[in-house]
Amino acid sequence: MRTAGADTEDIAGERRQLINVAYRLLGSLAEAEDAVQEAYARWYAQPPGRRAEIESPGAWLTTVTGRICLDVLGSARARRERYVGAWLPEPLPDRAEEDHGRGTDPADQMVLDESVTMAFLVVLESMTPAERVAFVLHDVFRYPFAEIAGIVGRTPAACKQLASSARRRVTAGRGTEPAGGQADAVRRVKAAWESKDIAALVDLLDPAAVMTADGGGLAGAALRPVEGGARIAQYMVAIADKAPGMELLVRSVNGAPGLVARRDGVVLTVAAFDVTDGRVARIWAVRNPEKLRPWLGDAAV
Structure with a gap:
């Protein structure tokens, strides 16, 4: 016993x-x-x-x-x-x-x-x-x-x-992209997003890509998935226009390369990616602040 x-x-x-x-x-x-x-x-x-x-x-x-x-x-x-x-x-x-x-x-x-x-x-x-x-x-x-x-x-x-x-x-x-390829794609998305380069974003996104955002009614987010590389690129640039001073950081999200968007030290969005054949096929953007509590410490990084 x-x-x-x-x-x-x-x-x-x-x-x-x-x-x-x-x-x-x-x-x-x-x-x-x-x-x-x-x-x-x-x-x-x-x-x-x-x-x-x-x-x-x-x-x-x-x-x-x-x-x-x-x-x-x-x-x-x-x-x-x-x-x-x-x-x-x-x-x-x-x-x-x-x-x-x-x-x-x-x-x-x-x-x-x-x-x-x-x-x-x-x-x-x-x-x-x-x-x-x-x-x-x-x-x-x-x-x-x-x-x-x-x-x-x-x-x-x-x-x-x-x-x-x-x-x-x-x-x-299941996607087919190795971790190194995903990291490179995410870094390139970050650079294109920061420069608001729609053409570069379209080139990085699969034509049939889908972006899903989760705001939970507590943060602004598209209520339905945004479909198509061109529409997603335009949506991403519109977000950047509405959030001057937004800072993008490459971070591990659930063990894979992703992006964290913050402004004035506050994490607003955590984005995860699925990359296939060198292009981004899926983006999952979490904006619900109740789901971002584990990221509060990132404000001090």
Whole structure:
């Protein structure tokens, strides 16, 4: 039987993993933090004797967190139908680019890899809640289908099918540009945007490119996706005209090269990109200030 001290230490050590799981399941750092807090609350609500009987606290917490996230995903669909404009996942900074060390921020506990790129998270948004949970837990975190079955309330075979269906969506939506090529494209977009060079922007954008902006009704943003390289270029220059003094910074956004726009030290927009064959195919611009809280420290960089 574990001692109380060991129990507390084991449980505290699971927090980083749980935050990483919940963010990938929900696409929202705030909701991920709430889900993990709820899982911990349920753990400590149990009698000490019951907690001592649980052989793997980490597995128990992951199961509970997964179930909470499944419930949140089910209700999120209705909430997002009422959301003003497009809903995008919450963008994450790379703390290695900063010099703040705010260890209490959940963003500090995130592992930035391919499974948190904006392109990946947007594809996850197209899945059913059960598909998303089965795929993320199995393909990203290597949980066996037998354990996933207990979370989603399906058989292991059904969970395998869910993950397979989700995997096909991810493969179909995956870009082909290596990281170096994306970084170069983002730097060139930054230069063209700063100089308000529409022709250069059009050349950098795929003719069928799509820009999606998320203002959440709290910041100005196109309510529908802007389609076509020429229209996007004009839209970007119009934004620059309306925001004199806007400063663009190349930053890691969810582990991939992106841009941060700020004015007077305040971060206004965080943009993620999908680059294919040297041209920008997708832009996701998050302007909702409630989703930019993890970027507050960037004002001091």
